[in-house]
Amino acid sequence: xxxxxxxxxxxxxxxxxxxxxxxxxxxxxxxxxxxxxxxxxxxxxxxxxxxxxxxxxxxxxxxxxxxxxxx
Numbered sequence: 001x002x003x004x005x006x007x008x009x010x011x012x013x014x015x016x017x018x019x020x021x022x023x024x025x026x027x028x029x030x031x032x033x034x035x036x037x038x039x040x041x042x043x044x045x046x047x048x049x050x051x052x053x054x055x056x057x058x059x060x061x062x063x064x065x066x067x068x069x070x071x
Contacts, residue, residue: 016043029055033069041071 020039026032033053040046054066 013040013044029053029058029065030067033067037069037071 016039017036020036021032024035026035033051036053037049037051040049040051049069049071051069052066053069054064056064058065
């Protein structure tokens with residue numbers, strides 16, 4: 001069966017992602033999504049995942065920009 005990692009261990013997963021994002025400089029939302037995917041696969045042994053990430057007010061022409069990473 002499929003394990004929903006975020007639901008199974010939400011506080012640990014959330015804290016790991018927050019610590020990583022807050023302590024690592026990024027310029028592109030795409031880089032953040034790719035690196036978080038790598039983190040989850042490495043730290044938690046996740047084999048497949050889907051991450052959807054949005055950055056509000058990144059450009060004047062849109063309410064947000066975003067990216068989806070699937071592995």
